[in-house]
Amino acid sequence: MAELQKDFLFVLIKSLTTSEKRQFKLYVNRLGINADAKFLLLFSEMDKMKEYDESIILDKKISTKQQLSNLKAHLYKQILVSLRLNPIHQNYRIQLREQLDFANILYQKGLYKQALKILDKTKQTALELDEKSIASEIINLEKVIESQFITRSIEGRAEELIKQSREISKQNHYATELSNLSLKLYSEMLTHGYVKNNEDRSEVMGIFNAQIKNIQFEKLNFTEKLWYFKAHVWKNQLLQEYKYTLKYAYQWVDLFYKNPDMIISHPVWYIKGNTYLLKILFLYGNIDILEESFEKFNQTVSASSFAQNENAQSLVFLTYYNTLMNIHFVKGEFFPGTKLIPEIELKMERFRDKIDEHHFMILYLKMAAMLFGSKKFHESIRYSMKVIESKGNVQEDLLFHTRILILMAQYESGIDEDYDDFIKATLKFAKKMKKPDDFHFESIAFFKKLNDMTPDKQMKLFKEFDKKLEVFSGNEYYRRSLLYIDIHGWVQSKVKSVDVIEIIKEKVKYKRKA
Known part of the structure; x- marks a missing residue:
């Protein structure tokens, strides 16, 4: 902005x-x-x-x-x-609160029975929609009216309100604990990033186990289950345990499909759940399930009943185009993927004030990677520089891997006038990162040596780096670093003297067999 x-x-x-x-x-x-x-x-x-x-x-x-x-x-x-x-x-929350306001007005005018009639009807709707916070407010007003005035509305009214109040209080407690846990884990991911060692892992597990141990899943309603699945998704993302991230992301989305009315009530969390599910399916490279889940998502968000407000539509935009580009990446369809760029940039302008800078930079990095795969190296560098020069709050890993993509593009294109200076700048950047690791420094060392070598020695260097990347890919704490830019696929293409697209297609074939 x-x-x-x-x-x-x-x-x-x-x-x-x-x-x-x-x-x-x-x-x-x-x-x-x-x-x-x-x-x-x-x-x-x-x-x-x-x-x-x-x-x-x-x-x-x-x-x-x-x-x-x-x-x-x-x-x-x-x-x-x-x-x-x-x-x-006029969504249902505004309508519920409007009815609560009407009841308050009637109560203040002394029209107690009319107020109670509105409150009872509104409370039933709130409970059906699992809006316990609003239901709790309604019950509190009902208790005020019943305790101050002899309404003679229902026999055993006090016992009914006490029972409802206790039940909602218990559910709100679960929801509060789980939402606090989810928010804490999400904050950890944004602040410190993914776990880099066993010490980080122990810290995350300590946070998680301290709050999850007292939760009895069988007693949870829709909202609490939603927060429960969110907490597990974010915990497993932090730990880079993608098998379990997939499990809970699927359960998150499936919860909505089992309760279709809640898709209308909670469109943002439906979109977010699909965002994580589609992302993890991309990381697994399972193209069949990815395309099937993507189609189901598109059908749902395209329905006339789905939220049409700017917030929901901006999130749909992010999920749709990120997934569409991911599908092109998995299939190695770089040339068709580049045709999406003008369309995406046009829509980016529409949502410029609705989406944070980091998400735009992810899109630019994907555009740059798509252009690299299409051998449009000059364009790839130009889009990569949009990320590097961003003044917004962009994650370190994203910035580092953008620099790696630029070095790959400079090598391929022969644009190496400022290659050495860019290497120095990248090394300086890595040293300032909060938690740089061996992968970062090994990658920089590889590119530093690469430009000064003759072709025959370069091949030897590619083979040596390929072996190092094999080791990194087997380490759960480094695995994430290899997912932003497929530097390993690029190195393997050099070792095998084939186009990088062939390496990607081979991976897709392997995943489909699996």
């Missing part, structure tokens, strides 16, 4: 569709007194801007410098109120 576009109000206005803008203007003019309201003038002016420029607002005397902050805050709130009223944003 450009610096000038970081104003929250400006970004919100630019995210509005034509119909949403029209509805907003109708909303603020509904009483005929806001036609010249300053916040509406501010909206119109900001809507015209391509980049946010405060001086234009001040020059047109829409507001003074001192008043502008309050005016923007008021406009921001009015836009959100208007969006809340828009049918497209």
Whole structure:
């Protein structure tokens, strides 16, 4: 996102569709007194801007410098109120809370029986949708009404509410413990990355076992099971135990297919579950199951009942194109894969403000790798540099492997004017990494030697490095490093004097037999 576009109000206005803008203007003019309201003038002016420029607002005397902050805050709130009223944003959570608000209003007016009738109906819906937090709020209000007023609503009402309250409290406890565990493991993955040694492994297992031991799976409902599977997926990803990551990612997605109504209620977690499942199937290279799962995902997210909001659609975009490119990688279909690049870049612009920089950089790296496989080495370097020069928060491993891809492309293309300088810069980068390992330094040493050797000695070096990569690939803590860029496949293609596509096709054939 450009610096000038970081104003929250400006970004919100630019995210509005034509119909949403029209509805907003109708909303603020509904009483005929806001036609010249300053916040509406501010909206119109900001809507015209391509980049946010405060001086234009001040020059047109829409507001003074001192008043502008309050005016923007008021406009921001009015836009959100208007969006809340828009049918497209009326999901079941908003509807449940709206009913709870109505019940509160009736309670405050002393219309207790009417309030209880709304609360009872809303509570049943909340429980059916496994929205226990909202159900808990409803029960609390029911208890307030029942304890203050003689409603004579139902015989044994107190016992019923006490039983429901205890049951939901227990379920909320499970959900809290599991969601805390999932968040902690996810934080570990983002902060420290994948485990590099037995010490890291023990630390992760300590965190996991401390909170999972008291959970009885058979007592969990949908939401708790969802958090349970998430925690196991993230734990096994940290440990690089892909067999179990696949197991729990499958159970995560299958939980939704067994409860199809929850796909509509929790579209984001349905997408996320498929993201992990499709990713791990790619890492396994099982193309048949990958394509089958991908087709099922596409059918679901393409249904008219699936969430059409920008958040869900931006996540669908990431999962769809990452998986589509992964399928091309597994099959060695680099040339067809490069044809996706203009289409992906066009959609990247659409979701520029909705997706973090790291995910965009992953897409750019995949584009660069696809171009490398298509022997478009100049283009590969150009797209790789988008990752290297990114000012966003990009993971170290991603940056390092992008550098390796650039060195591979420089070697293949003969563009080696700054090869030695780039080697030095890459070594400097590796030394500054939080947890550099032998793979990083061995890779740099290989490329450093490679450029100064005659072809016959280069072959010897390729063979030596191939053996080292075999050792690395057998070590569970290094295995992850070989998945970003298939440097091993590239080295093997040199040793066997074949195109790298042939190496990939051989791997696919092997996986299909397995």
